[in-house]
Amino acid sequence: MSFDNICKYLAASYPEPFVRWLLASNATDIQLLPSELSRDPIRADAVIRLQSTNSILHLEFQTLPTSTPPLPLRMLDYWVRLYRQYECPIEQVVIFLQETTNNAAYTNQLSVGNTQHRYRVVRLWEQDAAPLLTNPALLPLAVLARTDSSAALLEQVATQVDMIEEPQQQRNISACVEVLASLRFEPDLIRQYLREELMRESPIYQEIIQEGVQRGKQDTVIRLLTRRIGTVPPQLQAQVQSLSIEQLDELSEALFDFASATDLTAWLQQELMR
Structure with a gap:
């Protein structure tokens, strides 16, 4: 995450x-x-x-x-x-x-x-949590602010999240709150005050999960390419990072037939023409 x-x-x-x-x-x-x-x-x-x-x-x-x-x-x-x-x-x-x-x-x-x-x-x-509690957009940062009571801070944030009227915004802010709260608090404490179902329903949460999967595949493919053909030039790395998850999967299979960066360039050019 x-x-x-x-x-x-x-x-x-x-x-x-x-x-x-x-x-x-x-x-x-x-x-x-x-x-x-x-x-x-x-x-x-x-x-x-x-x-x-x-x-x-x-x-x-x-x-x-x-x-x-x-x-x-x-x-x-x-x-x-x-x-x-x-x-x-x-x-x-x-x-x-x-x-x-x-x-x-x-x-x-x-x-x-x-x-x-x-x-x-x-x-x-x-940071004082008070200024961060006054605006929904800053509520996720509030969970990381100065506090003498973790439970009290989470309760304050949860109360403010529940007061967000627009459902989509509420789901997205809730997802952001729960993810950032995990940097500081144990999962059991977070679940006591925050509704996990709101996070699961959030499109932004799903996008972040998807992006995490894609970045993991990018890193894996670039490591495999480095082992196979040596250092991958920055411009080719940028092209690899622009590929979809499906294209990264295809490249992870094709790269075992590569002998040099020229083969990677040719594969990328062919992929862009599809």
Whole structure:
């Protein structure tokens, strides 16, 4: 289960609450920008444009503190690409989901020679839950906020979920709450306060399950290709990652006949022509 994907869904579906929470702004004229950035594409978690101030809020969600390349370098890379494309002020915020004492969660800058780059870091386990309980889109993050009583926090979140009137939104938010709650609480405690049937009925939950299966197949196929033909060039890896689950299954069988990257290229070209 990708916890980061839950957060990406929330930021993409409900950008205004994130703007209000992180920028203390009531702006409503916001625009969700493409998260895939140019030049050897990398994908940011969420990129939100505030049109009234011509500025950008860039969000990255981290479950684990380790990152390749290191997070400070990634944040500079994102900033340069975003600024090259939009030429406006950029507020970058890294939100750590799971409590850790790792230095990465307490680092907010890259400093190399004359180069200095800063960004904000939000450690959810240090945050007051109250602001996150006021908006349905932020309820999933509330379960990871500071608390003296796990049961009381889960009960508060469950109460707010039950108050969501629109059924589809309620199912999706409930699914996000339960998935993120699993980062912190035991399953038995979660089941005491949250209704599992809502999560199971959520389309976003099914999409995340499907995406997890697809990513697993992508990783397996690329590992098999590496063993079979050596290092797979980035552009071919990108094409493999764009394949459907059915196509990945077909490639996992066909690759045993490959002798070089040329065979992979030919197979991909043939697949695109189908």
